[in-house]
Amino acid sequence: MLVYTIKRFFEMIIVFFLFLIISYLLFNAIPGNAFSSLLLNPLLPPETYQRTIETFGLDKPLFERIQLYIINFFKGDFGYSYIYYPRTPIELIAERLPRTLMLFSIVNVIAFYTGFLVGKILAWRRGSKSETWITIGSVFSYTVFYPWFALMMLWFFGYKMGWFPLGKFLVPEKWYDSPYSSDEIFYTLILFTTVTSVFLFLIFIFTRNIESLQSRRNSRFVGLIILFIISAIYWSNGEASLQRFYAADIAYHMILPTFTVTLVAFAGTALLTRTTMMEVLKDDYILTARAKGLSQKRIRDRHAARTALLPVVTSFIFTIITIIDGSVLTESIFSWPGMGQLILEAVTREDIPLAMASFSFIGILALIAHFIADISYAFLDPRIRVKVEN
């Protein structure tokens, strides 16, 4: 396993270098020569002009420029953002990332959980009318043109019904006298969500081996109540009690984008789970379980679904990447000022340092996600582990 991990790690490093080189070449190939067009700006200060030339080595041959870019990358020097001068890309990413992480990590978790649940039921109820209709619905969600769908959701629930705000992540009036910046609230929310998620996960882990279905459910229910009470205590005391008014505003603004993206994103997981589980249900050990007289729910949840979970978990890990790059459309439509909007702005306004820093960040995330997926796959599936070790 260790050998496999080391091998994958080195492969990841090679892929990362390739990624850096290819992304550089792509930016270099932008029509109109985005690099040099920056230097044509008569307003560009001379020191920035010189720094740009030095950072990207624009006066050097292509090979040397790539070399310099990679060296600067590892030094963490992306130069200055051109549209937010004199701020650096790293500062801008640090400002925008929490907003995106907050929205899309929740979306991904909900979408994954919903998708897995729906997929499981679909496979179990194969041939029923509900399976047909839910499958059609899932396929619709999976294939719908997302920008149109998101605009329709915004128009209907936001404008027509007036249930949710029309984009943004806060109501300005509520924040006029706020002693907190939205980033501080986002950090609190991320911390709270992470701790809550860990707690939920622990509840699930510690109760999963309880044999009796009734006892297991009761234990989880109690755990949930404890979590609820702890949460209420947390938000009622100290700094959090002052922040909750603002946190609630952000949470309210998250509902519609979360719901919209979940509606689209859950379908992929649902269809994948359905397909995988239908394969699993044909296996002999399921027949054995039935022959042992186990309940249908137990066979479904504890025998079939667990095995079917394997590719679904892998697919979920890959969605970490979409937290950042998949946010471009959603953030534009819902006026959510996160990484997606930043990337879009950087690309459309040819802020090359910012764009390259953002893409490099996505690249790193993608590679880490693939690395985790590969390792977890080997960890979860003994067949792969054995094959690698042999």
Added chain:
Amino acid sequence: MSKYKGSARWKFVVLFSIFAMVVVACAGDTADDVEVVEEETEATETTSTTAAEVVEESSAPEGVFKMGIYSDPQGFNIWDAVDVQQDYWTFATLSPQATSLFGTNYPSYTLVTNMAAELVETSVDNGDGTFSYTVPITEGYKWSDGEAIDANDMVFTYETVRDLGMLGGWTNSYPLATEREDGTVAQGLTNIEAIDDYTVKVTFNFDPGLSVWQYGVASASFVAEHYWSQYATDRETLLAAPVDGVPVAGAFEYGTLESGAFYTWEYDSDTMFFGGENTVYANGGVSYSNDNGVAPAISYEFGDLSGDSISWTDGPFVGTVEFSLYGDQDAAYLAFQSGEVDFVLNPLGLKRNALEALISQGDVEVITNQSNGFRYMAFNTREGKFPTDNKAFRQAVSCIVDKDYIIESILAGAVINMDGVMPPALTSWVSPVQGVLAECNSMNFEERWNKSISILQDAGWQADDWGSHPGGSERAIAPTNLRGPNGEAMPSDMLLYAPSAGYDPIRSTFSLFIADWMQQLGIDAVARPTGFSIIVDLILDPETCDEWFMYMLGWGLTPYPDHVVSFFETDADACAGGLNTPGYSNPVYDALAAEFEAAKTVGEAQVISKQMETILFEDLPYLVLFTPPLIEAYRSNVEFPYTEVLGAMSNLYGLPGSVKVNK
């Protein structure tokens, strides 16, 4: 089974009860918290204000003017904004951190005094090749923190621009007399000094005209020395300086700056900038008086005070100005429709399809203004760039282009036809269309074609067969083997670059029609809709500035229309880093440009400008196409002091200082 269901119901009841208790508990606490915050705020204000100030506070305006924006400002520091950013959204949200000696009155675009006590337009010859303007500053004006606005602030700003090598707008505002590589010294500012606290002396190494003095240095921003001097150590420190508590010379200060979400200005209860009485006359005259009891009492009149007039009193009439950021224009207008914002700042104007949706909502007022700019087709007139360097060629092409046909029949009147480079709204500056354009404007297509052919023939152009026009709206039979006066062969595939349909469908449409008409003249022209930045790079890059025949772009103009110089003066050739992209060079024109730059009064400049435009009508380095109308909408509860202005309300950033928002 029934036991299980009952169990679930029981759990649900317990869960719901706990949830309800938590919600009730939280809701109660929230209300308490809000009250605490308010109490704290009131307590702070009470302890820090005098009785007299409390009286003033009670009359402070209330209400919020909410404006939607759809691009993020790039900074809030005026040094940064004027230096490298120069972005519309940055200026729109920038608090009044600077003031100036002179100002421009809107909507009349008339030059008026600001901090200056008088409009000094005459320089003194110092006898050593330098010329000085000595300007008295009105005593009594103060920055928002109570420090006096005086001559030292302007001197500090000038010295900072000079010593820290500030760029962008600062170099335009304070054109320094720097030494060139060849050892000569550029015309510009040699010094700004404070004669006393309220008199500033500005010295140039030449006798400057309107564009450098009245609309240049005298209108240049200057900032509060006592605040900015602590950051004026190096350029980057200054650009990155914080703006919390930055002194302003206006009624609003920054409130909340929530990056990526919204920004607010809050009314400064100690401000002295309020309550001015304005009257603007149809012929450009302006009268203004202010005796609000806090600011120095002033009164002035400028320009021709005849004709119809409009009058209003300056606010502010709102306590908060909110700039709410949306992801794009559609999202901003959706918010406008739902009443979230009162007005959307939109320098490009509203799309027509969006307008219909807005009008159907009711409670919406629509205004249409002309933009202060134009769209044009440029010819590369540089010597040796055949055929576009040939005047007859440019005249023939300009004649055959039936702009009215495209605008009325194809674009359904979506834009306004323009012939000259002066916006029609600047009536005193506009020269009537003359020459070939004037002749061809009233012609039908057959007549245009015939006229274009005769222009070429008269100029000695040659062709194997000159072709013919069958009449009516039929396509002409194009001349074959068209050649220049000296037998020069026409290049093939002459590209006409234009912005792509996705960026600007109107210019893209124009390019297709113009290329087709040129083909009917026997010219192998091809419309090439392409990326905006590609065209900009092509025409401005010194390495490629000569590698094109024709392109289409547009210009936005400044309040003082000195673009007749910067767009066509020989010295401003784009290949040498200027804005004269066609590489137009005409000694007669250059002489007039020099006169224009030396003009001391607006009237004098207008006369010269008209002479310059007459030459442009003849030489046609640009074929001016149209100006887009700027359509804007605002909610009916909003009251602007005026709505007719060149460049639209968005270019005045929504007039937050004068707008009223009725409840």
